[in-house]
Amino acid sequence: QSALTQPASVSGSPGQSITISCTGTSSDVGTSDYVSWYQQHPGKGPKVLIHEVNNRPSGVSNRFSGSKSGNTASLTISGLQAEDEADYYCSSYASTTSGVVFGGGTKLTVL
Amino acid sequence: EVQLVESGGGLVQSGGSLRLSCAASGFTFVNYWMHWVRQVPGKGLVWVSRVNGDGTSTTYADSVKGRFTISRDNAKNTLYLQMRSLRAEDTAVYYCAKSLKSLYDFSPWGQGTVVTVSS
Numbered sequence: 001q002s003a004l005t006q007p008a009s010v011s012g013s014p015g016q017s018i019t020i021s022c023t024g025t026s027s028d029v030g031t032s033d034y035v036s037w038y039q040q041h042p043g044k045g046p047k048v049l050i051h052e053v054n055n056r057p058s059g060v061s062n063r064f065s066g067s068k069s070g071n072t073a074s075l076t077i078s079g080l081q082a083e084d085e086a087d088y089y090c091s092s093y094a095s096t097t098s099g100v101v102f103g104g105g106t107k108l109t110v111l
Numbered sequence: 112e113v114q115l116v117e118s119g120g121g122l123v124q125s126g127g128s129l130r131l132s133c134a135a136s137g138f139t140f141v142n143y144w145m146h147w148v149r150q151v152p153g154k155g156l157v158w159v160s161r162v163n164g165d166g167t168s169t170t171y172a173d174s175v176k177g178r179f180t181i182s183r184d185n186a187k188n189t190l191y192l193q194m195r196s197l198r199a200e201d202t203a204v205y206y207c208a209k210s211l212k213s214l215y216d217f218s219p220w221g222q223g224t225v226v227t228v229s230s
Contacts, residue, residue: 036216038156097173102158105155
């Protein structure tokens with residue numbers, strides 16, 4: 001069982017927006033400025049989309065945005081495209097271990 | 112271009128040892144914390160360990176503490192993970208990753224190396 005809770009799957013049609021949630025506790029997401037989101041295509045290593053809750057690295061599309069409220073972080077993808085179909089993982093600094101905890105992953109299907 | 116290439120994975124019996132390597136290029140290796148993260152096929156990601164730039168500070172997940180050792184050779188731009196007393200539950204794809212900005216975000220990641228522990 002993963003430390004952070006994500007929905008197993010979400011879906012949307014091209015052009016639509018979707019949001020993936022990531023729920024933790026006051027020991028991680030709730031008190032951490034270090035929440036990240038990663039995209040992983042089959043057979044590939046993950047790619048960072050968002051770091052420090054809502055910061056987008058250079059080269060990442062502005063269709064991806066992050067936010068946080070309480071113990072729940074969210075990733076929003078706007079203007080869905082076929083190439084967005086992938087697995088998405090959230091992560092957070094965990095104060096109890098000084099390590100990083102991940103969510104179980106969410107499979108995004110573009111209909 | 113920043114590149115990370117893992118190697119050293121393979122099939123090992125329970126109780127055995129294996130050393131993974133991660134060759135880094137395209138950035139000043141000594142300036143960055145480096146990490147190992149693993150993924151059971153079809154499952155989620157699990158952070159394993161991190162090491163600071165000069166190799167003097169390390170942190171481990173509880174599940175590998177006392178069995179795994181992370182290290183680096185900055186002259187060779189290479190990160191290592193020495194794995195001992197391997198268990199079936201250590202079977203996974205092992206990724207190395209560079210710290211992006213903080214100790215807690217990772218970019219980029221390598222392509223991974225597969226470790227299979229047979230019981």
